[in-house]
Amino acid sequence: MNTLSWIDQLGCPLDPSRPPLRQEGDWLICDSCKMKFPIRDGIPHLVSDEAVPVEDSGANPPQE
Numbered sequence: 001m002n003t004l005s006w007i008d009q010l011g012c013p014l015d016p017s018r019p020p021l022r023q024e025g026d027w028l029i030c031d032s033c034k035m036k037f038p039i040r041d042g043i044p045h046l047v048s049d050e051a052v053p054v055e056d057s058g059a060n061p062p063q064e
């Protein structure tokens with residue numbers, strides 16, 4: 001297991017309300033902004049320059 005429990009304390013850097021992020025593989029995803037941030041070598045890069053739009057494929061049901 002490689003759960004980064006401390007990411008629960010992080011928030012999206014792009015939103016002043018700091019919505020929570022969820023981990024998916026090597027990414028931290030903001031469901032509010034539909035953006036995701038890379039995790040490299042176990043270190044999340046929560047900066048706008050690293051943010052990548054989440055592809056809205058419709059394959060995944062929205063999570064509450």
Ligand SMILES: [Zn+2]
Pocket residue numbers: 012013014015019030031032033034035
């Ligand atoms: Zn966000």
